[in-house]
Amino acid sequence: MEKPIPFLMFQEGNAEEAMNWYISLVEDSEVKSITRYGANDVGEEGTVMSATFSLKGQEFMCIDSHIKHDFTFTPSFSIYLTCTTEEEIQALYDALAEEGDALMPLDHYGFSHRFGWLVDRFGVSWQLDLPFKE
Structure with missing residues (x-):
């Protein structure tokens, strides 16, 4: 396999x-x-x-897909990216949010330095994380 x-x-x-x-x-x-x-x-x-x-x-x-379905992407599956700088996470969030939909706006939620979850203009869900520095 x-x-x-x-x-x-x-x-x-x-x-x-x-x-x-x-x-x-x-x-x-x-x-x-x-x-x-x-x-x-x-x-x-x-x-x-x-x-x-x-x-x-x-x-x-x-x-x-050449076949139309009654379903599309769901936020329960997302692409998770760990960012390394404030600038990187902000730029990615801003680009993906354009014509998209914020599920969790980019912010500090307590479990990481900054985190954002959104659905892009194509319907694909993304989680962006900037972890605490050790």
Whole structure:
């Protein structure tokens, strides 16, 4: 068995846009592969049939679903990033919050120096943490 990989299914044909945005926000990240639907495939031509990308070495898979479902992303699954500076957590939070929705605004909640939980414009949930310095 191979290692587990988080899988993100986008329903609005924006998997590639989301993936490229995520790698632009998190340094040491990259698109590893992308396969698109062709003219005679079941999905809309040019949309993502399958793609892999990495954020700081953590691999993710994503697709543009050609089937509409009655569900989408839920905050119960989130991408958790531990930041190292105030500037880093603030910049990430501000970027992800644009057109998104704050679940827990960036603040000090007692369990870390600063923490924020939000849903980005694509519906993906993120937890950003700046732990106490030891």
